[in-house]
Amino acid sequence: MYGALWRLLPGPWPVKVLLSLVLFGALVSVCFLWLFPAIAPYMPFNGNSVQSGLPFPASPTSVI
């Protein structure tokens, strides 16, 4: 996979290294700016509010 990518990149090796870095940077940017913000709401550790399916205030549950 990475071997094939390396062979696909044009030019002598310093150019290949530079191109690889640019590609890596682009990938990280795409992740930070679009991918991660899009999936974060579905992560199980991002809840800070209380809510229930019932319309408030119909929840007589006792409190710890």
Place this chain on the structure above:
Amino acid sequence: MSVKRLQWGVRTLGEVLITFGLLLFLFLSWQLWWTDVTANRAQAVTIHALERGFGPVGTPERTAAAHVTPLATLTKVPFGEAFAIMRIPRFGADFARPVLQGTDHDTLTNGIGHYPGTAFPGQVGNFAVAGHRTTYGKPFSNIDLLQTGDVIVVETKASYVVYAVDRHVIVTPDQVEVIAPVPQHPGVKAMQAWLTMTACHPRFSATQRYVVFAKLVKSIPRAAGLPASYMAVPAGTVG
């Protein structure tokens, strides 16, 4: 031939797994570090905009001369809009976070979120808010350090609303009675003004909620200025 194919297959599988591991690591650094960087920056901008919008601050010396204007009551704030600044001396002298309308994911990314339908600052009932304990600027990172009597100041265009911490509870996320007009007593008619803060608990988990209740001490018209004593940083402060 088939051995070569197998070798290729194993190598590619290994590379895919390593890539996946690196992506997970990248996601963690984004979630735990980068969201704080961007949210802190954005929330500081919101604070400046709010302060400009609220107008000049009165000084305590002007109190006697100031016409005590009736407290303009907030009644309706568009979803996602910032309308107040929360200051908590226990979290540091310059701790200031915007309070926005709504408690969905996007709103909590931009600051502290106000539960729609609950009271507004200083009103009789429960001014209930939610905030991140970790990530996205983590405004309620140190919510567990709040002690009974700690001051929480909610600054609006009309007034400084000063609350003092009463107690805390740890509940499951479905226990919405913590944001009832009288916290934990749904259906009871409110006679005084409460503040409820919710954040996730334990840290880095969303299985429970750390909830702090505070009672109204005083509403001070903005023109009168906030006495400095309320903003005194208590001993043993982290911020």
